[in-house]
Amino acid sequence: MSIPPESIQLILETLCEFLLNAEDAQIRAKAAESLGRLGLEDAIPILREAIVRSALMSEFDAQLTxxxxxxxxxxxxxxxxxxxxxxxxxxxxxxxxxxxxxxxxxxxxxxxxxxxxxxxxxxxxxxx
Known part of the structure; x- marks a missing residue:
């Protein structure tokens, strides 16, 4: 089964969000495991972008709601x-x-x- 590149991008971004924001260790572990299955070649640039974006967002979105x-x-x-x-x-x-x-x-x-x-x-x- 072949996954379209745009779907892989969305899946990776979602998994990155879980890795960066999930408080539950089991959720983070599942996200990391899923990322590994998708392949690090595709995951690394998206992870880098997600980390940078997350750092920038935390500066602008500091107030807890x-x-x-x-x-x-x-x-x-x-x-x-x-x-x-x-x-x-x-x-x-x-x-x-x-x-x-x-x-x-x-x-x-x-x-x-x-x-x-x-x-x-x-x-x-x-x-x-």
Whole structure:
């Protein structure tokens, strides 16, 4: 089975993203294994570009967002809404950054627990 070059490029870029950004060691290991199967000749230039792009992006995208906190623990907007007793639409509005959340101390504690984050991370992620 022959894979078109543009598909290989996309696959490699996706695997590179997993290698660079995945917090789970098993996901990184699977991505590295898959890269090895595709061939290093094709992978090395794409890996270099992904690493450079990732370094540049981290400079410009330094602020942690509520979306990132939610996604890193694998929750949907509805899951998060249910956990703190608000609507999914409220979570959506907060994630767009147009309104700062008004939370009770109890809701704040629940968010920190559910999102597995520090108070400082939560404050940073919820600033409009």
């Amino acid at each position: 509520l979306v990132q906190l939610r996604q890193r623990v694998g929750l949907t907007q509805q899951d998060l809404a249910d956990a703190i007793g608000v609507t999914q639409k409220t979570i959506s509005i907060w994630e767009k950054g147009s309104v700062e959340p008004k939370l009770s101390l109890r809701q704040t504690k629940i968010l920190m627990d559910v999102l597995n984050c520090t108070f400082d991370e939560l404050v940073e992620a919820t600033q409009p």
